[in-house]
Amino acid sequence: MSMLAYAVDALIFINIYAILALSLNLEAGTARLMNFGKVAFFAIGAYTSALLSLAGYPFPLTLAAGALLAGVAGLGVALPAVRLREDYLAIASIAFGEIIRLILLNERWLTNGPVGLRGIPQPLRDAVPDYQLFYLALTTVFMVGTAAVLHILTWSPFGRVLRAIREDELVAQALGKHTFGFKARAFALGSGIAGLAGALFAHYLSFISPDMFMPTVTFAVWTMIVVGGRGSVPGAVAGAGVVVLLERGTRVLKDYTSLGVEPSNLRMVLLGLLLILFLLYRPQGVIREGKYEVD
């Protein structure tokens, strides 16, 4: 891969992970919904869009279906689970993510099992001169669009209620807010956006398999928002940039030096250290959440 192609590839991944980080930031940063099953909704979006696309449906439709089904799954999880204590929701959602992965592994008739899906159609593959640049533009549009929508939402009355729930749910209830409904909607919306990211991921790689959807994906996305700053929309994007570049950096290190360290190990060790160091020394992250100004 040429230098330029390599850079464009990294940027596409930053866009896709930024969408994922933005969705987790809405749930965990703004509303304090501790979703540790993020990867499940990413996987549902990816598999839905890939399967429909392989069945011949057009890209805009499969993309929308991926996001929609992930959102519906999110609502299905949220309805019983958002009332749980934070740490219980965290554990339950990890378990949900693992169940989804087991379904992807075992329902071969649908998902082709551990082998995964190959030859997922790429939109406008033959119509554009430089496919990577086209996909960079496409994912940039979706990433910026998601960030804009979530920015508006975060500072709208809806986002204000979510932040009130985060600070003190009892107070929000005492002020007459139906907090359950707000939390369920935030979780469903976050899951739908994760599904969108999953669909973009599947069509870019054109190949997906269950081992791409391990809990470590969720932990990487958590690292993005802890580093970026929980509650901050630009922070989530910055965090995605840091984590993806870190991953690329460890691979480059392997190719150009004789360090003798497996890049995947180095990457996970660095992600773990980033999590611990940020929680200890900079819990607000790189970009602190903005303050709500009363005018």
Added chain:
Amino acid sequence: MEMAQILMNILITGSLYVLMAVGLTMVYRILRFANFAHAELITLGAYVAYSLNRAGMSIYLTLPLAFVASGALGVALERGVFRPLRERGGDAIALMIASIGAGMVVRHVLQQVYSAKVLTYSAPLVGYQVLGARVSQVQVVILLLGVASILAFHLLLTRTRMGKAMRATSDNPELARASGIPVRRVVLATWVLGGGIAGVAGVLRAADTRLVPTLGWEVLLPVFAVVLLGGIGSFYGAVAAAYLLAAAENLGVLLLGALGMSTGYRYAISFVILILVLLFRPYGIAGQRLGGERE
């Protein structure tokens, strides 16, 4: 499979769960956070035993050293990560995320040192017939250590000053400190004991199956299911839950076969139980709701 063999398998699985759950449930109760790095306390012991075993030591003689290594890792994590984070005001979720980070660091350092390859100990392959069931030598040791640790813990908690101090601290840390109980020492003793036993359990599980860097991670969610089903902090609850979950898994696999479903779903049994417990009985089978604790 005959009934005797099924019962024996339940006892073996359950005994391992007891050993793995003790430390997790005590730390969860005393320090009030879900310690995901518990998985790596299990794994570290198993790898330390592997090195000693390669150097010619009998696998049974490595058990005390695995205890020391994993106990020491528990203390190191407490001193290096969790205590500083608590002192900086980190809440239960910050501690949980930090434990995920710490687990990632330890797991991938081990994977770098020992590679991700499947390793096995050199141990005598001796088998016995007990009441019509086949049992290997390692499994006999698992059963004996399971019973011994249940007795030892019972005596520790009821007959010793440290045990009483542990119970007092887990009931109410502030009150314990006010009564002159050295809470810091109790916490460190909890890490040594709980971590050490987890390390021993890691060696036994690796000897019974195989050794991989994800050894502890693979059983972490089932062990969480044991802890929550038993009621956080309840040792006797955890013992009962360990054998209950073992029975559900061993009988569930038979049910999956009878229903014509893939036996790949055997791991999902404990995940589903975990989610159901969190949704409907998060205070466990034996425990009661604590005053002022939200569900």
